Amino acid sequence: MEILQHLSDGFLIALQPLNLGVVILGVVVGLFIGAMPGLGSVNGVAILLPMTFLVPPTAAIMFLAAIYYGAMYGGAISSIMLGIPGASTAVATTFDGRPLAIKGQADKALTAAALASFFGGTLSIMLFTGFAPALATIALDFGDPEIFALMLLAFATFIGLSGDDIPKTIFSICIGLVFSAVGLDIMSGEPRLIFFDIIGFMHGINFLVLAIGIYGIGEMLWTIEITRGESSMSKAVITVERILVNLKELLKTWKTGVMSSVLGFFVGILPAAGATPGSLMAYGVAKMTSRNPEDFGKGEIAGVVAPEAANNAASTGSMLPMLTLGIPGSPTTAILLGGMVIWGLVPGPRLFIDETEFVWGLIASLYAANFFAVVINILFIPLFLWMLKMPFTVLAPIIFVLSLVGGYAPTQDMHDVWLMLMFGVGGYLMRKLDYPLAPAVLAIVLGPIAEPALRQSLLIANGDASVFVTRPIAGPITIVALVLLVLPLLKLIRDRVWKRKLL
Amino acid sequence: MSIARRGMLALVGALGIGAVAASAPGVAQAWEPQKPVEFVIMAGQGGGADKMARLMQTVIEKNGWSSKPLTPINKPGGSGAEALVHLKTKGGSDPDHTIMVTLNSFYTTPLRQPGLGVDIATFTPIARMAEDTFLLWVHKDSGITNIEEFVVAAKEAGNDWVMAGTGKLQEDQLLTDFLNAAYGLNMKYVPYKGGGKVAKQLAGQHANSTVNNPSEQEGFYASGDTVPLAAFTPDRLELFPDAPTFRELGQDFVYFMQRSVVGAPGMSDEAAAYYRELFQKVYESEDWQAYRKKKSLYGDFLSDQALMDYWMTEREIHKAMLSEMGAL
Amino acid sequence: MRRAEIVTAVLMAAFSIYLMWKSAELPVGWIPDEGPGGGAFSFWLSAMMLVCCVWIAINWVRRASPPSRSDAPFMDSFARNKFVLVGGGVTAMIGLVHFVGMYGAIPAFLVYYLRFLGRHSWLTTLAIALGAPVVTFFFFDVALRIVLPKGYLEPLFYPLYDIFL
Numbered sequence: 001m002e003i004l005q006h007l008s009d010g011f012l013i014a015l016q017p018l019n020l021g022v023v024i025l026g027v028v029v030g031l032f033i034g035a036m037p038g039l040g041s042v043n044g045v046a047i048l049l050p051m052t053f054l055v056p057p058t059a060a061i062m063f064l065a066a067i068y069y070g071a072m073y074g075g076a077i078s079s080i081m082l083g084i085p086g087a088s089t090a091v092a093t094t095f096d097g098r099p100l101a102i103k104g105q106a107d108k109a110l111t112a113a114a115l116a117s118f119f120g121g122t123l124s125i126m127l128f129t130g131f132a133p134a135l136a137t138i139a140l141d142f143g144d145p146e147i148f149a150l151m152l153l154a155f156a157t158f159i160g161l162s163g164d165d166i167p168k169t170i171f172s173i174c175i176g177l178v179f180s181a182v183g184l185d186i187m188s189g190e191p192r193l194i195f196f197d198i199i200g201f202m203h204g205i206n207f208l209v210l211a212i213g214i215y216g217i218g219e220m221l222w223t224i225e226i227t228r229g230e231s232s233m234s235k236a237v238i239t240v241e242r243i244l245v246n247l248k249e250l251l252k253t254w255k256t257g258v259m260s261s262v263l264g265f266f267v268g269i270l271p272a273a274g275a276t277p278g279s280l281m282a283y284g285v286a287k288m289t290s291r292n293p294e295d296f297g298k299g300e301i302a303g304v305v306a307p308e309a310a311n312n313a314a315s316t317g318s319m320l321p322m323l324t325l326g327i328p329g330s331p332t333t334a335i336l337l338g339g340m341v342i343w344g345l346v347p348g349p350r351l352f353i354d355e356t357e358f359v360w361g362l363i364a365s366l367y368a369a370n371f372f373a374v375v376i377n378i379l380f381i382p383l384f385l386w387m388l389k390m391p392f393t394v395l396a397p398i399i400f401v402l403s404l405v406g407g408y409a410p411t412q413d414m415h416d417v418w419l420m421l422m423f424g425v426g427g428y429l430m431r432k433l434d435y436p437l438a439p440a441v442l443a444i445v446l447g448p449i450a451e452p453a454l455r456q457s458l459l460i461a462n463g464d465a466s467v468f469v470t471r472p473i474a475g476p477i478t479i480v481a482l483v484l485l486v487l488p489l490l491k492l493i494r495d496r497v498w499k500r501k502l503l
Numbered sequence: 504m505s506i507a508r509r510g511m512l513a514l515v516g517a518l519g520i521g522a523v524a525a526s527a528p529g530v531a532q533a534w535e536p537q538k539p540v541e542f543v544i545m546a547g548q549g550g551g552a553d554k555m556a557r558l559m560q561t562v563i564e565k566n567g568w569s570s571k572p573l574t575p576i577n578k579p580g581g582s583g584a585e586a587l588v589h590l591k592t593k594g595g596s597d598p599d600h601t602i603m604v605t606l607n608s609f610y611t612t613p614l615r616q617p618g619l620g621v622d623i624a625t626f627t628p629i630a631r632m633a634e635d636t637f638l639l640w641v642h643k644d645s646g647i648t649n650i651e652e653f654v655v656a657a658k659e660a661g662n663d664w665v666m667a668g669t670g671k672l673q674e675d676q677l678l679t680d681f682l683n684a685a686y687g688l689n690m691k692y693v694p695y696k697g698g699g700k701v702a703k704q705l706a707g708q709h710a711n712s713t714v715n716n717p718s719e720q721e722g723f724y725a726s727g728d729t730v731p732l733a734a735f736t737p738d739r740l741e742l743f744p745d746a747p748t749f750r751e752l753g754q755d756f757v758y759f760m761q762r763s764v765v766g767a768p769g770m771s772d773e774a775a776a777y778y779r780e781l782f783q784k785v786y787e788s789e790d791w792q793a794y795r796k797k798k799s800l801y802g803d804f805l806s807d808q809a810l811m812d813y814w815m816t817e818r819e820i821h822k823a824m825l826s827e828m829g830a831l
Numbered sequence: 832m833r834r835a836e837i838v839t840a841v842l843m844a845a846f847s848i849y850l851m852w853k854s855a856e857l858p859v860g861w862i863p864d865e866g867p868g869g870g871a872f873s874f875w876l877s878a879m880m881l882v883c884c885v886w887i888a889i890n891w892v893r894r895a896s897p898p899s900r901s902d903a904p905f906m907d908s909f910a911r912n913k914f915v916l917v918g919g920g921v922t923a924m925i926g927l928v929h930f931v932g933m934y935g936a937i938p939a940f941l942v943y944y945l946r947f948l949g950r951h952s953w954l955t956t957l958a959i960a961l962g963a964p965v966v967t968f969f970f971f972d973v974a975l976r977i978v979l980p981k982g983y984l985e986p987l988f989y990p991l992y993d994i995f996l
Contacts, residue, residue: 033975046548046575047975049557143709165896167886171843174876174883178850181876184581185857185869186694189671191581191616193853193873199588203580217921224917225910325706325722331548334699338554350725393949394959400921400944401937401963404928409977412576417925425918432905433836433898451872452696458866459693460665460709538985538992539978572996574976662864 007129010360013058014368022055022063023365027373030070031380037078037212037406040087041071041315041332049339057343058358062365064339065319068332069121069369072275072312073377076113080106080304081384082399084215084406088207088445089275089311092283094215095438096296096303103299108246110381112301113308115250118374120261120309124316125366127265132320133352135269139321142270144457145467149477150270151450154277155442156484157284166492168435176443179205180451187455200415207445208410209420214437216403217424220396222431227392249301256286256302257309264310268317268330275314275330276445282310316366323351323359534773536571536600541593543603545586547579550697551635551716555762556604559632559782562790568781573602582670583608587621594625594768601767602629602778607674607760610814610821615672615830623818627766627775628810630782633795634759634802635716637678638731638746642708650733650752653712654686660711666690667701667710672830674760675701677821678714678735680828685754705729716760717742718798735759740799759801761817763810779806832901837891844884850877920944932982934964972996 013019033044044067052060075090080097093113100109127135142150155173178193183204185192194201260282267278286306287296296303318330322337325347340347345355352359387395407420427437461467468478542560546552560573578586586603593601613621641647647656657664666682668675671694679692693710695701698719704710706723713720717740723729724743731746735758739748749756764782766775785791786804794800805813825831851874858868859875891899906914920943927936941960945951971977973995981988 039975042548043975046557047977049561140703140707143704143707165890167883167890168896171880171883171887174880178854178873178876178880181854181873186696187671188857188869189582189615189673189694190857190869191584192857192869193850194581195853197618199580199585202585203578221914221917224913228909325703335548337699338557346725347722350722391949391951393951394945394955396917397941397944397949398959398963400924401941401967404921404925404937405933405967405971405979408933408979409971409975411578412977414925414928414980417928421922421925424921428914430839433832433839434896454872455866456693456695459691462662462864463861463866537989539972539976539996541978571992572976574978 003129006356006360007364009357010362010364011367013357013361014062014364018055019059019062019361019365020368022059023066023369024372024376026063026066027070027073027369027376030067030072031074031077031373031377033067034071034074034086034090035077036074037082037084037086037216037402039071039406039409040075040089041068042087042335043410044068044071045332045335045339049335052339057340057345058361060343061336061340061358061362062369064336065362065366066369066373068315068336069312069366069373070376072121072315073114073117073373075311076117076304076308077110077384080109080113081387082216082402083219084399084403085211085441088211089279089314090307091211091276091438091441091445092279092307093304095283095307096298096300099297099299100301100304105299107242107381107385108249108301109304110384111243111246111378112250112253112304114374114377114381115247116253116257116260116305116308117312117377118370119257120264120311120313121316121370121373122367123258123261123309124265124268124313125363125370127262128316128320128366129363133324135320139269139325141473143471143474144453144460145471145474146477147270148450148453148457149468149474149481150267151277151446151453152481153477153484154281154284154446155450156481157281157288165434165436168433169439172436172439173443176210176440177447177451179210179440180444180447186452187459198415200413200419203411203413204448205419205444206411206416207441209407209416210423210444211441212403212407213420213423214427214441216399216406217421218427218431218437220399221424221428223392224396250305253302253305256290256305259289260286260306260309261313264313265317267310268314269320275311275318277449278314278317279307279311280442280445282306312370319366323347323362534599534771534777536569536774536777538600539571539574540569541601542573542575543586543589543601544575544577545579545583545603545605545608546577547697548577550579550699551718551760552604552606552762553577554718555632558790558794559604559764559785562785562788563781565790566784566788568784581612581616582673583612584616584619584621587612587623588619590626590765590767591621594770598627598767598769599771599774603765603767605761605763605765607817607821609761609763609765610818611673611825614818614822614825623765623814624811625768627768627770628807628814629764629766629775629778630786631761631763631802631805631810631813632782632786632791633762633800635718635762636740636799636801637674637714637716637735637758637760638720638740638743639678639682639733639735640705640713640715640720640729640731641711642705643728643730644708645711647732648730650747653732654688657686657688657690657711661689662691664688664690664712665710666692667695667704667713668692669696669698669701670694672825672828674758675714677824677828678758680824681756681758685756702729716798721798736801741796742799761802762800763805782806832898832903832905833891835905836896836898837888840884840887840891844881844888847877847880847884851881916948917944920948928980928982930982932984933979934968934981934988935984937964937967969995 030044033039045064052063075086076093078084078086079090079093080101083094083098085091085094097109182193182201263282264278268275283306286302287293318333322333337347407417457467469475544553544556556575560575563569578589590603613623647653666679676692683690698715701713702715702719705713706728720729731743734740734746734748736748737757854870854874857870859870860868862868890896894900920940924936924940938960941963942956945956971979
């Protein structure tokens, strides 16, 4: 068992006091950065990269990987407590985490998120440990048609996600995709949809601007109206007894956990995809395979478990092509990659051979980071719950301030803050008319991956669209996606016909 | 509202008076930044320019060479258009605390988007830190080992030969156009968002060739997956001794990617002198020199008027290349 | 509610047409041997948005969607009141950032909201209004090196930069 030997050597490195210290510190820092609306693992890793030069490279990457992990846990916190996804990876967590918090079961959602993250993380590190080099080559086989097929599948898995009003749902998806096209058209190098020639549109519409606008500002305005400004947010408490009850319920979702972890891990490995599509697909699959899909979106615990297990699994997964091929699987790993280059490590196929100590130290530290992240996260839950008990008139202005700062921080441009306000007010008004908004947020995340992949594929294939069905990997994925897309429509037609017959 | 504001102003004011009093004796020194310096990066996170910018920042921070931190901000929008306009605007309000890491889109973007009203001749030259090199790469499974075989294969494939590159009408496409013209080829250029993605297309054999920088391909090169055929440099690169230069192959063509630092237009002479000295120190540092060697970077330190002259020459060259492509 | 539904649908239809027109700055057709042009993606999606708006309007005529059946006002006086007070407050806060920076706008907004909308005591109000910017400063400016805008208050921060950065 060569791998076990390597792994135990790795643990010896990871458990050195300095390395253990940076891992714990990284997890705590990551947890808070992730819990801030607007800041996610990308920002955390990018910002703290220069600070890592005080320690040796091994400790440095452990620190950054721990931040990455911590932020993945932290993202769930703001999704559940504030209803604002802390990062794109935690969008799906809001769907059920938020309703649970409103029902006064924030403790249950937070515990579920923490444990699911731990489960997803650990399972994926095991997969990583066992199969890293073999899996790396699969990632290389994914060209543009495969990536587009995958995006199609991601859309298909959550097509039935929300809203009974079909035209409004389609409208929401389309407007999200159109907004995702703002900025630069990379295929022609021309600026596109630069409204009124405002220079700020050049960098496109950041997903976070839309998400914070809708979930931070729009949601708050809506809540103020619905509650008539009186209620406090939630009455969750945490006791040992409740934890045990929650655990029991949580254990029932183990199947969802396993499925989501594996799915997240594999999507994470694929270049360009990263943790966001992984978590969305896991949510969609969990809903589809559930015995009571109608409970999803109303506070179903499996709806928290699925995206959280998947996004942590995917974050481990995306480190795999980074280490073995030098290809970043997600924006965050792109920055980690930059860091490794600065430390003098050459990521790529030879890294596992040339830098055994570093690689296995890192892998072992991922186990450690995961362990500390779950422990620290659970210890902080009472603090988070205490914050939820604040009167709504205190919490609401704080959320507005967080939205302001969170909207500004990623691009440091006031243009984005104004845009966020417009989305917030617009989102609030449309929500009152039953326009579902989640599809727009999902679309703006996936659009920038899907559109270039589609056009690159077609350009390479001389405009022949059959590439999506004739290639060995892309074909089956596309067909499954199309079937999933058509099914709800067929069901709808059948229901209509049925109804007419009854009349 | 007013009470809180006044309260805060008083608090800040009190701290301010104390600090000013404490630091008063040392006032008569050379220019120093008063606040954090905005370090704009004209490209996205994780790309080549970003990596170098963060290395520079790290070297400065590690050695404590700047009393105020450099705060990096990525502004990749519109192939750098947003960054250029941002710098121009800052030139009006606060020219002394804004600098930018730049690359060749510094020339091409203002040429292609004259509507921006950006004239790079007004910007303040700080330092040229390096020039990155380009090579022509193919996958080892193609069996191609030299430029003659490459030309034969590419000619045969015609328009089905896929050349992957970063961005449209930018460096990689200029090089592709050069190859097409020089060897009578008809390669298809497919743009991607970043050098890393391009390198991966080649490694997965989704593209037939690329013109990556060494730093983008080194992992695949080390594992033997990709092969450099020729270099767009004046001399052979130490790291790739088997790849001849295009000059040796009878094509007089040399092309680099600049890695420079530029200040906002209208920066005061004192501030410009401060930054020039700062980046000269970075350039001479062990870390930077080691990095240059490892990534086989070209280009010596240039500053002040020499750097401006270099920019003006390069701008003319790019203007000529772009108009030949019909992009202006 | 019924009137708001059709007004929104018409506005969104107009917006879709604007998006289609804007997308048409780049080629929106199929370029032979290459695939769709640069504006095609957004153009055809905007066209779909337009179709959806027409569909919504048809549902409105047929009274098929809940909002098109509802007689309740789109916003009652309470909602309108809150919307103006809260939305206006947030807008004012963002506007203030341009003049007095985050560290002027945030306390001002918090005092407005906590004291005048929330009717909390001055003690609570001031504790949060003064605590929030301090926490923000140490988290963003000092720890993360994200320098938030200061507007005309910038000179007041020079000594703080000297001490903490």
